[in-house]
Amino acid sequence: MEGTERRGRVRAKVNFFACVRTEEFGEDIVPCIDMSRGGVSFRSKTCYAKGTKVQIAVPFSAEVKEAPAIFVRGRIANVKEMAGGGMYRCGVEFLRG
Numbered sequence: 001m002e003g004t005e006r007r008g009r010v011r012a013k014v015n016f017f018a019c020v021r022t023e024e025f026g027e028d029i030v031p032c033i034d035m036s037r038g039g040v041s042f043r044s045k046t047c048y049a050k051g052t053k054v055q056i057a058v059p060f061s062a063e064v065k066e067a068p069a070i071f072v073r074g075r076i077a078n079v080k081e082m083a084g085g086g087m088y089r090c091g092v093e094f095l096r097g
Helices: none
Strands: 017-022 026-036 039-042 051-056 072-081 089-094
Touching: 017 039, 051 089
Parallel strands: none
Antiparallel strands: 017 026, 017 051, 026 039, 039 089, 051 072, 072 089
């Protein structure tokens, strides 16, 4: 059913950045929208393909050099073009192992 919530975890609105790393695009510093135990969503100018394997560090700060970035594995679970065009809302599912 269209519009039905399929997630089993509550999402919290957040206000921090992540670093998304892929072979195709390199490192992309992105603002996060919300996060749960199972994943995170963010805005980007990059149109990632659904299913793309990523490494993501969240939260991430490029300015604080002594704060280590810990990357975890994930995959792009969904991508939607945002109103106004040129920006995409991407959802990452964290992967185990």
